[in-house]
Amino acid sequence: MPGLDESPRCPALLLVGAILAEVTGSLSLKGAVDRPWLYAVVAVAYALAFTLLAWTLRTGMPLGVAYGVWAACGVALTAVLSNLLFAEPISLVMGLGLLLVMAGVLCVELGARGGQDRAGT
Template sequence: MGWAYLFGAILSEVAGTMALRLTDGFRAKVWIAPMLAAYLLAFTLLSLSLRTGMPVGVAYGIWAAVGVALTALLARLLFKDPLTWRMGLGIVAIIGGVLLVETGAHA
């Protein structure tokens, strides 16, 4: 169940970040409440994943790293933000780092 909570936390955090972008510097007020709700849900689900016994280093590392990668990809698709080959390489490095953290937790 911890992994389901973590996956939900990641999706909620990314949704909150996309909503943050849509607030346009808090000028588009309609997106503020969804942004806050998504971030609140993300932290709640992250805390629930920790309650299941998932190590904080693993949970936070995966949450942050996968969130960064998904945010970069979605920002490219939704907002036409740049996604250069170096950024792509960084996403690959993030995935490698997450795998190392996860497998290291079980060593």
């Protein structure tokens, strides 16, 4: 992994890692209700998620884009996996809400790209 003075080279991969770590922490938090040893997994997963998100930002990815993608993908993936692992329902309204969140993140991403184009970068 890069040192503190070096910029990582693959922001998308770092962001995917941050998302997966955050989802792991969230799912482990639910599992820790019955298995307290999972709190250790929660702590490590969240620390890793924030570290990877910080490294993503060091690559120059805009905060609004990185955080938006991280949060939206985390919410969607957590909801789907909670349904599979814990039999938590996903209602029609929840599904529509997840689609709206993801559409909003897409708008933020497209807006950020448009702003970069106008700035000449």
